[in-house]
Amino acid sequence: MPFDVQISLQKLLTGLIIVIVPLSIVGLYLTSKADKNLEQTIGMQFRTVALTDAATTAQFIGDRIIDVSAIAGDPAIVDAVKPSNRQYLGVDEEAIAVPF
Helix, strand or coil: CCCCCCCCHHHHHHHHHHHHHHHHHHHHHHHHHHHHHHHHHHHHHHHHHHHHHHHHHHHHHHHHHHHHHHHHCCHHHHHHHHHHHHHCCCCCHHHHCCCC
């Protein structure tokens, strides 16, 4: 038994507009919300990476400062540098500069 449904084109288009327009508005709102949430999530991830790298860099530099302090405080190094410092005592800075 075939269905014989006859609807005027004007009623069909009106019904489709009544259904499609609100769904499109809801879809646009949800897409906008999702885009903002995605941007926030990506921003948080970049911030986390930056903070992690900053902490790693600070730790690395801190370790190098400790290493250099240990080297500079070594009595053998200090004793080796003292005669060199005496050699340049009273000499003008231009005379000490090494040309490159």
